Amino acid sequence: KKAFSRFSAAACITLSASILWASPAWAQTRSMEIEDQYRIKRVGSPQVSPDGEWVAYTVSTTELEKDQTKTQIWMVSTGGGDPIPLSMSGESASSPKWSPDGKYLSFTATRGEDAKSQVWVLDRRGGEAQALTDVEQGVGGYEWSPDGSKLVLTIRDPDTAKASEGDGPKPNVPEPWVVTRLQTKRDGQGYLTDKRKTHLYVFDIKTKGLTQITSGRWDEGSPAWSPDGSKIAFSSNRTEDPDANSNSDIWVVSSTNTDMGGTLIRITDYEGGDGGPAWSPDGKWIAYTTGLNDPRFGAFETSHLAVRASDGSGGRRVLTEALDRNVRSPEFTTDGRGILVAVADEGDGHVARVDVDTGEVTRLIGGHISAGGFSAGPHGLLATVISDPHLPG
Numbered sequence: 177k178k179a180f181s182r183f184s185a186a187a188c189i190t191l192s193a194s195i196l197w198a199s200p201a202w203a204q205t206r207s208m209e210i211e212d213q214y215r216i217k218r219v220g221s222p223q224v225s226p227d228g229e230w231v232a233y234t235v236s237t238t239e240l241e242k243d244q245t246k247t248q249i250w251m252v253s254t255g256g257g258d259p260i261p262l263s264m265s266g267e268s269a270s271s272p273k274w275s276p277d278g279k280y281l282s283f284t285a286t287r288g289e290d291a292k293s294q295v296w297v298l299d300r301r302g303g304e305a306q307a308l309t310d311v312e313q314g315v316g317g318y319e320w321s322p323d324g325s326k327l328v329l330t331i332r333d334p335d336t337a338k339a340s341e342g343d344g345p346k347p348n349v350p351e352p353w354v355v356t357r358l359q360t361k362r363d364g365q366g367y368l369t370d371k372r373k374t375h376l377y378v379f380d381i382k383t384k385g386l387t388q389i390t391s392g393r394w395d396e397g398s399p400a401w402s403p404d405g406s407k408i409a410f411s412s413n414r415t416e417d418p419d420a421n422s423n424s425d426i427w428v429v430s431s432t433n434t435d436m437g438g439t440l441i442r443i444t445d446y447e448g449g450d451g452g453p454a455w456s457p458d459g460k461w462i463a464y465t466t467g468l469n470d471p472r473f474g475a476f477e478t479s480h481l482a483v484r485a486s487d488g489s490g491g492r493r494v495l496t497e498a499l500d501r502n503v504r505s506p507e508f509t510t511d512g513r514g515i516l517v518a519v520a521d522e523g524d525g526h527v528a529r530v531d532v533d534t535g536e537v538t539r540l541i542g543g544h545i546s547a548g549g550f551s552a553g554p555h556g557l558l559a560t561v562i563s564d565p566h567l568p569g
Contacts, residue, residue, distance in 0.1 A: 327381065330376060358417065409462055443484055499519075
């Protein structure tokens, strides 16, 4: 019933939104056509500016004839008014983030022939976007340090195999897929023939210096800076064979690490999936998502919110054990007394506040809606993308 409710609600949102968009008056409705679905522009990734005056977000448009989707960065005042396009309409951009001082808006984009994804910045005072990073193999993701002087980047290892092949002519014959790992294929990636791993690097904005702070035969992701900028928490499956289980743990590494991740602090020890680390404002705690039951059946269990000391001491404290719903994307409130999370409830999605002391869950936005993605700003401001059965997000 739960799975069916999610499917039917999602279908309702998609189909009804298409019908309403295509017809300005219900008296003029017509049968929906497949092309109508591609006429809806999709909004996502809201980001409130540090001063609470603006919200940056993405708008994705699909061109059916070209079989491609382009994403553009926009922003709009939190007081209302006309939205303003920030990135070029003919080029895709994603992952908008504000610098801590609010002077710059950054995003990732791939611009130029044979270019790789880099971090770009827009000066709010005006001018064209400028590439901030120049990483040969491209940047996967990034986060600003609290003082705005550095970025933590997720970067895949260089492709040394291709570099050793040389630039000579290649026969026009498809090569076979060669898979040497337990997992053979993954959505969005295809066959897993590439053995390269994704690691964390710290990029100094002033000097353009790049320092690798993790390494090894594991992937790392979801990096989060400590409030004082001295540490970075991340999620990684560092078991003997990550393909053979669904385990992942929260780890902490110094942001000035010089041994490429040789010195780490392991924060969690649950044998299932721990992820999405978020620091408390005082740096004493890390909130994250976790499971409760036998980790062998992790794909079927509910994801809960937990907190643990940022030095790894003590045990975990699960705050949503009584909540029979999946939670994700934890983020502490500015006073540290609550944690904001996204909650899945059948076909709906909500933003909720979880009290750190009592575990009480309070839904922040009412109505039969689906809230996807949120950003907390100053003075209790919250930006989120909302859709309902009759309107797109």
